[in-house]
Amino acid sequence: MDIGFFEHIISQIAQGLGKLVFLHILGDPLVLKNLSSYLKIIKQYNLRAHIVNSGKFLHTQDFHTLLFAPVREIAFSLSAFVDNPRGFRDSYLQEILEFCSFSRKVKSEVFIHLRLQDYLLDASAPLLKEIAEFFGVADSRALRENLRLDYKTFFTITKHYEWNAKSPVQSNQFRLGKKPYCYGLIKQFGILSNGVVVPCCIDCFGEIALGDAHIQELRAILDSPKARSIKSYFKEGKALLPQCQKCGYVKVLR
Numbered sequence: 001m002d003i004g005f006f007e008h009i010i011s012q013i014a015q016g017l018g019k020l021v022f023l024h025i026l027g028d029p030l031v032l033k034n035l036s037s038y039l040k041i042i043k044q045y046n047l048r049a050h051i052v053n054s055g056k057f058l059h060t061q062d063f064h065t066l067l068f069a070p071v072r073e074i075a076f077s078l079s080a081f082v083d084n085p086r087g088f089r090d091s092y093l094q095e096i097l098e099f100c101s102f103s104r105k106v107k108s109e110v111f112i113h114l115r116l117q118d119y120l121l122d123a124s125a126p127l128l129k130e131i132a133e134f135f136g137v138a139d140s141r142a143l144r145e146n147l148r149l150d151y152k153t154f155f156t157i158t159k160h161y162e163w164n165a166k167s168p169v170q171s172n173q174f175r176l177g178k179k180p181y182c183y184g185l186i187k188q189f190g191i192l193s194n195g196v197v198v199p200c201c202i203d204c205f206g207e208i209a210l211g212d213a214h215i216q217e218l219r220a221i222l223d224s225p226k227a228r229s230i231k232s233y234f235k236e237g238k239a240l241l242p243q244c245q246k247c248g249y250v251k252v253l254r
């Protein structure tokens with residue numbers, strides 16, 4: 001996303017639309033050589049940043065920049081190490097572990113999550129062994145569950161789900177207690193790099209386009225009849241749109 005446009009968006013978010021900026025929809029934010037400029041803008045507007053990345057581009061970044069405000073949390077998605085071993089060398093994992101050491105050394109308060117999807121646990125024995133040895137975990141089988149590895153550093157298992165609404169229609173009503181169907185537009189919304197506003201990060205292709213932040217104010221987009229209808233359906237435990245009725249992520253929410 002163009003940095004001028006990014007600041008235009010952040011300045012609007014800072015006016016009461018949110019507090020946390022997740023620097024991704026799909027893709028790896030560490031691929032940006034000028035990531036620190038984006039972080040500087042987030043800091044300037046008193047917001048905090050969450051970063052999810054693969055670890056592949058960690059060596060291109062200054063560790064210090066990633067371990068202090070405005071960054072609040074950095075998550076490494078380890079699934080690619082197992083899913084795509086050819087594209088992910090052992091040295092990338094080493095780099096992540098060095099990053100964890102550096103965090104401890106500089107007394108960073110940033111949360112670090114080493115994330116792995118549940119369906120990859122069985123295929124990840126060597127990876128888990130290396131992580132366990134590094135953090136002094138006696139038995140790598142302890143990493144079959146979420147585990148605190150160090151101060152503010154965690155091993156986290158995430159549930160696998162069908163990306164981008166490819167599951168068969170499950171229900172347009174999915175109420176559990178008073179929980180909404182989904183937190184899209186209630187606690188989160190997304191902005192694609194082309195400015196299209198979407199309700200969540202699942203919608204990475206803009207199938208549920210709510211407006212264009214290049215030509216409309218964010219508040220007006222989020223207050224549009226379409227956005228309001230989606231949100232009020234969710235609050236009643238229902239899904240208005242077919243994409244949401246088929247969404248695999250909703251199962252994970254439960």
Ligand code: SF4
Pocket residue numbers: 165182183184199200201202203239243244245247248249250
């Ligand atoms: S139900 Fe799925 S597709 Fe719809 S807003 Fe929620 S996460 Fe996004």
